[in-house]
Structures are given as structure tokens and as C-alpha cells.
Amino acid sequence: MKRPSTWGKDFPIANGERQSPIDIVTSAAEYDSDVQGSNALSTNYTPESEVKLVNNGHSIMCQITKKGVLTGGPLGKDEYRLEQFHLHWGAEDGRGSEHTVDGKMYASELHLVHWNASKYSSFADAVQKPDGLAVLGIFITPGVACNQFKVISDNCGKLKTSGAEMTVDTTLDPTLLLPSNTSDYWTYLGSLTTPPLFESVTWIVFKEPVEYSKEQLLALRNLVDSDGNHMQDNYRPPAALKQRKVKKTFT
Numbered sequence: 243m244k245r246p247s248t249w250g251k252d253f254p255i256a257n258g259e260r261q262s263p264i265d266i267v268t269s270a271a272e273y274d275s276d277v278q279g280s281n282a283l284s285t286n287y288t289p290e291s292e293v294k295l296v297n298n299g300h301s302i303m304c305q306i307t308k309k310g311v312l313t314g315g316p317l318g319k320d321e322y323r324l325e326q327f328h329l330h331w332g333a334e335d336g337r338g339s340e341h342t343v344d345g346k347m348y349a350s351e352l353h354l355v356h357w358n359a360s361k362y363s364s365f366a367d368a369v370q371k372p373d374g375l376a377v378l379g380i381f382i383t384p385g386v387a388c389n390q391f392k393v394i395s396d397n398c399g400k401l402k403t404s405g406a407e408m409t410v411d412t413t414l415d416p417t418l419l420l421p422s423n424t425s426d427y428w429t430y431l432g433s434l435t436t437p438p439l440f441e442s443v444t445w446i447v448f449k450e451p452v453e454y455s456k457e458q459l460l461a462l463r464n465l466v467d468s469d470g471n472h473m474q475d476n477y478r479p480p481a482a483l484k485q486r487k488v489k490k491t492f493t
């Protein structure tokens with residue numbers, strides 16, 4: 243994939259009104275009390291009985307086959323179905339996340355992508371609709387190994403080149419990829435962070451990061467992208483906030 247600075251030519255929406263990622267300025271985020279209590283954000287995922295991994299040339303992606311849903315919080319009454327998850331990371335620990343928090347970049351960012359199954363018939367149908375997608379953003383920081391991520395990091399060596407796919411005969415519960423605190427998050431209306439950059443994403447970015455080991459982060463950096471280079475720094479830098487407000491669920 244070409245560098246983000248070149249995307250504007252082929253995808254004019256790159257300079258649109260609701261682009262992602264953004265820098266989250268914590269002092270400017272507005273507390274939103276009505277995403278608590280009864281309509282708190284809720285995940286109801288079914289563990290995958292086998293894990294389908296793809297090196298899609300610009301990330302490592304796990305295709306979901308079960309019908310897990312995300313509801314509540316900023317999503318109103320709609321059910322959003324988990325479609326896939328993937329990550330963005332840097333060449334070193336000091337960079338790699340797409341969203342930043344008061345300018346701080348994390349080593350990586352995990353995206354769990356969902357589509358609005360209450361209103362649309364498929365991911366492809368939902369992907370261009372303003373309320374079509376919801377993505378959970380989880381910051382990753384170096385520390386202890388994440389056991390649930392092992393099935394991905396242990397198989398990166400077999401998915402080295404762009405286009406490589408494999409199915410691992412093991413279970414994976416996406417719930418265990420989330421931080422322990424899923425009540426505290428920022429949320430705002432944004433977009434896909436790679437072309438075609440559709441402005442169809444309700445972003446939900448958790449405040450609490452998850453730890454991956456150094457070895458797990460190194461496994462990501464050894465993947466090879468569609469240009470045949472090490473897949474590293476596959477993050478888009480923050481876009482302008484423009485007329486948007488970021489909400490937060492914590493004080």
C-alpha cells in the first residue's frame with residue numbers, strides 16, 4: 243500500500259469531514275452519561291472453533307465465522323455483528339497505534355470490525371453507510387504475553403508473505419482480546435483508516451491498553467507486505483477532527 247500522504251489523489255474523501263484515526267484530546271472529550279447503565283456497551287461473542295488467518299498485504303487479519311454481536315453504548319438499538327479483526331503496529335515500540343491519546347502513540351492497535359446487522363444485509367452492504375460499521379480500538383503496549391493472541395503471533399511465521407492464508411484448528415474467544423475494563427472508552431464518528439476510507443465507522447476506543455509480549459510484537463514486524471517489505475508502520479497518522487466532538491464514558 244502506498245503511503246497515507248498519497249491517498250488523497252485516488253480517494254478524495256481522505257480530506258473529508260469524518261476521517262480516522264484522530265488524536266484524542268482527553269481534556270476536550272465530553273462526558274456522556276447516557277451510555278451507561280442499561281444501555282452500556284455489551285459484547286456477546288461466540289468463540290471461533292477454528293481460526294482463519296490472512297496476510298492481506300497490509301495487516302494480519304482474522305476472519306470471523308461465528309455470529310458475535312456488539313450492542314449498546316453509542317450504537318443505540320442496533321446490533322453490530324463481528325466480521326473480522328486485524329492490527330496496526332510500528333517498527334519499534336514507540337509507535338504503531340492509529341489513534342493517539344494526547345499525542346501519545348502506543349506500540350500497536352487492535353481493531354475488531356463489526357457491521358450493522360439490524361439495518362443491512364451484509365458487511366459489503368454496510369461498509370459505505372454512515373451507521374454501517376462499528377470498530378473497537380484496543381491499544382497494545384509491551385508487557386506480558388496475551389494468551390488469546392498466541393494463535394495469531396505463533397503463526398505469523400507461516401503467513402509471512404502477502405496473500406498467505408491458513409486455518410488453525412484451535413478455538414479463539416474474541417472476548418479475551420478485550421481489556422478487562424470495557425466500560426471506559428472514547429467514542430466518535432469516523433472512517434475506515436485505510437482506502438477506501440469510507441466514512442461509515444462509529445469508533446469505540448478503550449482507555450485501558452492490553453499487554454502483548456516483545457516476542458508477540460516482533461512476530462508482527464516480521465510479516466512481509468504486498469510490496470515485499472517488512473510489514474511495519476502500517477498505521478495512518480491522525481486526521482483533522484474538524485467539526486466533531488469526542489465523547490467519553492468516564493470522569
Ligand SMILES: NS(=O)(=O)c1ccc(NCc2ccco2)c([N+](=O)[O-])c1
Nearest residue numbers: 353355369377433434435436437438
Ligand atoms: N483499519 S479499519 O478498521 O478502519 C479498516 C480499514 C479498511 C477495511 N477494509 C477495506 C475495504 C472495505 C471495503 C473494501 O475495502 C476494514 N475492514 O474491511 O474491516 C477495516
Ligand SMILES: [Zn+2]
Nearest residue numbers: 328329353435
Ligand atoms: Zn484497522
